[in-house]
Amino acid sequence: xxTVSAERLSKLFVEVADTLVDxxxxxxxxxxxxxxVAELFDTGExxxxxxxxxxxxxxxxxxxxxxxxxxxxxxxxGDGPCLDAFRTAQPVINVDLAAATDKWPRFAPHATRAGFxxxxxxxxRLRKKVIGAMGVFGSATELDHADISIVQSLADVAVIGLLxxxxxxxxxxxxSQLQGALDSRIVIEQAKGIVAQARGVTPDEAFTxxxxxxxxxxxxxSEVTAAIVTGLPHLxxxx
Numbered sequence: 001x002x003t004v005s006a007e008r009l010s011k012l013f014v015e016v017a018d019t020l021v022d023x024x025x026x027x028x029x030x031x032x033x034x035x036x037v038a039e040l041f042d043t044g045e046x047x048x049x050x051x052x053x054x055x056x057x058x059x060x061x062x063x064x065x066x067x068x069x070x071x072x073x074x075x076x077x078g079d080g081p082c083l084d085a086f087r088t089a090q091p092v093i094n095v096d097l098a099a100a101t102d103k104w105p106r107f108a109p110h111a112t113r114a115g116f117x118x119x120x121x122x123x124x125r126l127r128k129k130v131i132g133a134m135g136v137f138g139s140a141t142e143l144d145h146a147d148i149s150i151v152q153s154l155a156d157v158a159v160i161g162l163l164x165x166x167x168x169x170x171x172x173x174x175x176s177q178l179q180g181a182l183d184s185r186i187v188i189e190q191a192k193g194i195v196a197q198a199r200g201v202t203p204d205e206a207f208t209x210x211x212x213x214x215x216x217x218x219x220x221x222s223e224v225t226a227a228i229v230t231g232l233p234h235l236x237x238x239x
Contacts, residue, residue, distance in 0.1 A: 026162075030061035033158050034134070037151060038063035041136065047071035049082055050124070050132035057086060057132065066114065070137050073110055080107035081121035082133035089130045091152055092121040094142045111137065118142075122155045124162075131159060184222045191225035195238050213238055 034046040045067035049057040057075060062068035074080030081092040081104070096118055100108040111119065116138045124132035134155050143151070188207070196206035214224040228238065 027061065029158075029162075033154070034061045034063040034067070037134065037136065037154060038067075040151070041138075044136050044138045045070075046134060046136050047082070048124075048132060048134045049075070049086070051086065051130070057083065060132070066116075067135070067137055070107075070111060070114070070116070071135060074107055074135075077106040079104050080135075081119050082135040085121035085123045085135075086130055086133040089123045089125050089128070091123065091148060092119070093148055095119050120151070122152050124155050124159045126156065126159045131162065184225075187222065187229055188225045191228040194228055198238070209238060 030048055030050075034048050038044060038046040045063045047062040047067035047070055048060050049071055050060045051057050059068065059071045059075060062071060070080075071082065074082055081095060085092050095103070097108050097112045097116055100119075118138070120136040120143060122134045122136075123130050124134060134151075136151070188210075191210055192203045192206045195201070195209055196203050199206065199209065201209070210224055210228065211221060213219075214221045217224075
């Protein structure tokens, strides 16, 4: 790997960590990550996979078409460095593809025919959680300990950002759901009061009337209560 200045590395880590923006786009972020990592190598292209909710890897981004094909080939045949990195949560480093046919009987010959010489793969992990893997294909230069640490740290920072972004999305969804429930509850109370006054019954009895009406007519409770609040005459059975 080429010598990277401290200033460049600092900017790169900031860019990789910056997922908390309004216009954040996951695919574009991953494309950026693969391009930036590829730029660290003299020769080499980068591909990245993420796991779905069933822990099945899916291709997500690549620095060029050749890296994309390498990732897809691994997924097709269940054989290759990124799959190993994902399964073991450990990086796969400095593997000579010409000598790796026993390790990856399908992937290694295919990658060699495609013109690649060596391969590295890094798990996208946070503690015990692994959410994907990133492969570096083609670089004939061996990575030393410092190089490995830099690339793995970039992958780790990206994972922290991704998990944080996911948590925020989930938090926003939960907040929206809770607000929706609160709004519905307010409408239900209003509808109970309207029906109670119209029918001369208690609020509890009014709720029973509303609920039974919704069930008989196969309508949602929230839909019925909203109709009551906006215009009870349209529901003569409850008026």
